[in-house]
Amino acid sequence: MKIDNCIFCKIANGEIPAKTLHEDELFRVILDLNPATKGHALILPKDHASNLFDLPEKTAAAVLVLAKRLAADMSEKLGCDGLNLVQNNGEAAGQTVSHFHLHMIPRYVNDGQTLSWTPGKASQEELEEVRKTLTE
Ligand code: AMP
Ligand code: ZN
Numbered sequence: 636m637k638i639d640n641c642i643f644c645k646i647a648n649g650e651i652p653a654k655t656l657h658e659d660e661l662f663r664v665i666l667d668l669n670p671a672t673k674g675h676a677l678i679l680p681k682d683h684a685s686n687l688f689d690l691p692e693k694t695a696a697a698v699l700v701l702a703k704r705l706a707a708d709m710s711e712k713l714g715c716d717g718l719n720l721v722q723n724n725g726e727a728a729g730q731t732v733s734h735f736h737l738h739m740i741p742r743y744v745n746d747g748q749t750l751s752w753t754p755g756k757a758s759q760e761e762l763e764e765v766r767k768t769l770t771e
Contacts, residue, residue, distance in 0.1 A: 638683045643734035647679040657705065661697055664705060667738070671748050674713045674741040678702060684735045686724040698737055705739055715741030719750050 637644035645651040647663045654666040656676055667675040678698055684690040690698075706718050721738040723730035742748070757765075 636682055641683055641734050643679050643732055643736060644683050647681045647734075657701070659701075661694060662701060664701070671738075671740050672715075672743060672746050674709055674715065674739075676705065676709075676739045678705075678737040678739065680735055685733045686730060686735050687722065688724065690735050694735075702737060702739060709739065709741045713741050716744045717742035721750065 637648055642651065646653045646665060649663075653663075653668075655663055656666065657664040660681075662678055662680055664676055664678050667677050678701060680690070680694050680698070682691075682694070684694065687695070702720060709715050709718060719738070719740040719742060721740060722736070723738075740748070740750070
């Protein structure tokens with residue numbers, strides 16, 4: 636189901652034009668308007684889900700299969716040297732459009748982009764505490 640006032644619902648369902656790379660029953664794949672690199676694409680489910688927390692499992696499973704197929708196309712047709720999948724959930728994680736989307740960012744040697752974080756430090760005890768929190 637789509638919701639009012641959601642730009643990606645409108646794009647995914649063809650109400651607002653976008654550069655479409657692929658469309659099927661579940662998804663529309665478009666080029667990002669502000670590409671990090673040549674070929675930067677977004678996989679949009681047609682049904683609204685705000686983010687991964689809301690995404691039905693069927694859609695979650697299908698999205699990676701589709702990403703794998705598109706990755707092969709990007710590699711072959713764009714000649715990219717690598718590829719990042721990026722998927723932000725919630726404002727704290729940098730999500731700016733509240734409709735699930737998976738970024739596919741083809742990477743090229745010396746493309747000048749960085750997708751990185753600062754590695755932290757954790758003791759074995761701290762890691763164990765987190766492991767317990769998540770598993771018990
Ligand atoms: P995020 O920060 O993960 O929520 O990413 C939102 C992405 O959507 C950004 O990379 C934007 O450039 C892209 N974007 C926003 N509006 C549009 C649009 N109308 N068409 C294509 N891409 C869009
Ligand atoms: Zn939506």
